[in-house]
Amino acid sequence: MVLRRLRTVAVVAWYALLLLAVVAMWKSNAPQFIYVAF
Amino acid sequence: MLFLAIWFWVFAAVAVPVYWLCPQRFKLYWLLAASAVFHYHFAGPAGMAPIIVLATVTFFVAQAVSGESGRWLFHAMWMVLVAALAFYKYQGFVLGNGVAALSAVHVSLPPWLTSWRQPAAPLGISFFTFEFVHYLYEVRVKKRAPIRNPFHFAVFSIFFPCLAAGPIKRFPEFVPQLAALRNPSSAGAWAGARRVIRGLFKKVCIADLTVEAIKVLDGPSQYNAPIVIALAVLQGFRIYYDFSGYSDIAIGLAQLLNLRVPENFDRPYFSTDLREFWRRWHMSLSTWIRDYIYIPLGGNRAHRAFNLVTAMILCGLWHGAAWNFALWGLYHGAGLAAEAGVRRLWPSLFGDGWAPRLFGWLICYSYVTYGWLLFFYPLGTVFHMSEGLLRWSYVG
Numbered sequence: 001m002v003l004r005r006l007r008t009v010a011v012v013a014w015y016a017l018l019l020l021a022v023v024a025m026w027k028s029n030a031p032q033f034i035y036v037a038f
Numbered sequence: 039m040l041f042l043a044i045w046f047w048v049f050a051a052v053a054v055p056v057y058w059l060c061p062q063r064f065k066l067y068w069l070l071a072a073s074a075v076f077h078y079h080f081a082g083p084a085g086m087a088p089i090i091v092l093a094t095v096t097f098f099v100a101q102a103v104s105g106e107s108g109r110w111l112f113h114a115m116w117m118v119l120v121a122a123l124a125f126y127k128y129q130g131f132v133l134g135n136g137v138a139a140l141s142a143v144h145v146s147l148p149p150w151l152t153s154w155r156q157p158a159a160p161l162g163i164s165f166f167t168f169e170f171v172h173y174l175y176e177v178r179v180k181k182r183a184p185i186r187n188p189f190h191f192a193v194f195s196i197f198f199p200c201l202a203a204g205p206i207k208r209f210p211e212f213v214p215q216l217a218a219l220r221n222p223s224s225a226g227a228w229a230g231a232r233r234v235i236r237g238l239f240k241k242v243c244i245a246d247l248t249v250e251a252i253k254v255l256d257g258p259s260q261y262n263a264p265i266v267i268a269l270a271v272l273q274g275f276r277i278y279y280d281f282s283g284y285s286d287i288a289i290g291l292a293q294l295l296n297l298r299v300p301e302n303f304d305r306p307y308f309s310t311d312l313r314e315f316w317r318r319w320h321m322s323l324s325t326w327i328r329d330y331i332y333i334p335l336g337g338n339r340a341h342r343a344f345n346l347v348t349a350m351i352l353c354g355l356w357h358g359a360a361w362n363f364a365l366w367g368l369y370h371g372a373g374l375a376a377e378a379g380v381r382r383l384w385p386s387l388f389g390d391g392w393a394p395r396l397f398g399w400l401i402c403y404s405y406v407t408y409g410w411l412l413f414f415y416p417l418g419t420v421f422h423m424s425e426g427l428l429r430w431s432y433v434g
Binding site for chain 2: 011015018019021022025026027030031032033034035036037038
């Protein structure tokens with residue numbers, strides 16, 4: 001039970017970290033997705 | 039900017055929760071309204087008109103061709119769809135090359151022809167025309183029942199997560215879900231949110247960073263092997279993380295609405311042969327090419343090499359109206375045909391042992407990676423890069 005909760009907390013923290021990295025590196029002039037031009 | 043626009047995330051922050059709060063009988067209409075708002079914002083009325091016209095005609099034609107009669111109507115309609123795609127996507131390419139060829143033999147051309155400007159292609163035209171051709175083919179040739187509910191067909195046509203760049207949906211899997219729209223479970227919504235975050239991370243933190251690395255390396259006075267290899271590998275990473283990131287966001291958003299759409303990637307760079315690569319790269323397009331071009335051409339039954347090369351050249355041209363895309367398609371078609379020949383003559387080369395698999399992976403990865411040079415650079419530059427592959431010394 002404790003292990004499962006720890007795992008859930010770790011997963012949430014991992015995705016929060018990914019989201020933080022996305023926000024930190026967000027650029028308003030980022031290149032468009034390649035396939036949208038196709 | 040689409041999924042990278044702040045507007046989109048404000049839109050999604052309203053559209054998805056309101057969808058969850060909608061009573062079941064209104065969910066379909068909300069999905070349609072949200073998709074129309076998304077489409078209007080990014081394409082404008084002029085960009086919406088072609089899909090509305092083509093979707094309306096396709097919907098009624100499919101009803102007409104589902105019976106015994108209507109063979110000619112079916113052929114006329116898929117040709118109209120292909121012609122619409124060609125009109126918006128290839129007229130500049132065809133006219134440009136035609137004008138250049140006629141000018142070379144001193145044929146005088148009217149000024150309106152030489153100054154012709156191609157209109158902007160409507161958002162997602164390469165994707166929705168393929169979905170409509172698939173729909174007509176399945177109804178006419180595979181005898182599947184057509185979609186009777188126009189609202190179902192409208193959502194199939196402009197479903198906002200997949201509108202701009204796929205994944206290319208299949209109506210027998212997608213449309214039945216619209217008849218019983220329900221909220222996702224909390225686990226399903228969480229899985230969708232994780233997928234969206236992974237997609238954003240792939241795009242913003244890997245693909246866009248790779249673009250910066252490419253900018254640093256690109257444009258030396260003379261290409262040499264280390265630079266060309268590094269550029270090819272980086273372009274391969276860039277396109278994978280860019281498009282699989284896009285696909286993750288689209289699939290994750292659909293999951294948040296409790297809808298399943300096709301997968302696009304399955305770790306393609308781990309493929310040990312080209313056939314496997316094309317089963318794992320842009321899967322919704324490669325299966326479309328297989329089902330609606332390669333198999334109708336004759337598939338494996340007759341003149342297989344010709345069918346492979348033709349299907350892959352068309353696949354290349356689908357990506358854009360330029361000679362380098364055609365050559366990229368020819369390159370992969372020739373590779374697939376050669377691989378099929380080698381497989382027939384020496385099947386042991388494709389065994390399950392670690393040595394053939396490692397050897398196969400090395401050949402396949404190198405072949406695919408060199409192909410990205412054809413995909414991303416004009417032919418003249420690829421020629422200089424290929425010369426540079428023979429040069430290991432550094433020239434600054």
